[in-house]
Amino acid sequence: MDALTVIEKGSLQKLSHNIDDYPGGVVIPLDKPLKWTSADAVRKIKFLAQKHFRKRNIKVGHAGTLDPLATGVLLICLGKATKQAEALQAQQKEYIAEITLGATTPSYDLEKEIDATYPYEHITLDAVKRVLEEMVGEQDQIPPIFSAKLIDGTRAYEMARAGEEVVMKPARITIYALEIMDFSLPKLVVRVKCSKGTYIRSLARDIGAALDSGGHLTGLIRSASGGFTVSNSLSMEEVVEILKD
Structure with a gap:
């Protein structure tokens, strides 16, 4: 299984425009904004990812629903990382x-x-x-x-x-x-x-x-x-920055 590419706070980097450069897929630990549903976050990031990677059918999902009135770690999976969403969701x-x-x-x-x-x-x-x-x-x-x-x-x-x-x-x-x-x-x-x-x-x-x-x-x-903490998670604004077209 190819290794996941994890984008965390403190190691922010511009992502390549080719999703195939990340054979294991990409995981973004998002600090989900208050009043956003988990589906809202996925839709927003999928829109950004489609433009960034120039690929309309890119797969984007999350590993564990977080209620709208909650904030904190929501793992967003891009590309082949979606295949590991279930394993990520199973973590403590x-x-x-x-x-x-x-x-x-x-x-x-x-x-x-x-x-x-x-x-x-x-x-x-x-x-x-x-x-x-x-x-x-x-x-x-x-x-x-x-x-x-x-x-x-x-x-x-x-x-x-x-x-x-x-x-x-x-x-x-x-x-x-x-x-x-x-x-x-x-x-x-x-x-x-x-x-x-x-x-x-x-x-x-x-x-x-x-x-x-x-x-x-x-x-x-x-x-x-799992091993992802809110202190190492990205704000939605930071996600927008790394997925700029």
Whole structure:
């Protein structure tokens, strides 16, 4: 298998106009902008790559969806690197998550309005530590109904937005580590190391419920994906620069 060409911050270089100069393909760790979907990022970079490489049918994809309200590492694969997207996606992820306790939303994040409030004043640091310790390990997790999961060929979020009943099947995931970064009620900030397929929104919901309260995600950064970190990821502006026609 030919080696991947990785373009990281600090080693910015103009890419050749011939994609065949990169037999293993190119991987760009992107710091995804807030409110962009992963598909938005792929479309933008594919447009740039088509012009840069003078090739309309160039393959561009990503290795692991990142929610619109999240920022951080989104691996963009160009050319033959798309064949390794699945392997890249399977690597361990790390997130910094801000959870607001005492309230829930249908989407488990800020996409939807608060639908219920709960007491949270009883929550102590010791209680949070105990709950987080219990959540480390392999487990079944229920994905959010407002997610890109496919149900009989239809995206779950499309069914939810249409008002249809959505029943999500649990997925087997692993939480490798949970670390408290900050705790100031009603806010809780945690560092999460987890497997592919983990929904941090669902984790926020589950933490709130385990604390006899509610919880929803109010901020999310994917700080690492495999060996790629957000500090070494490129902004969209930097990607535009290296793919200038």
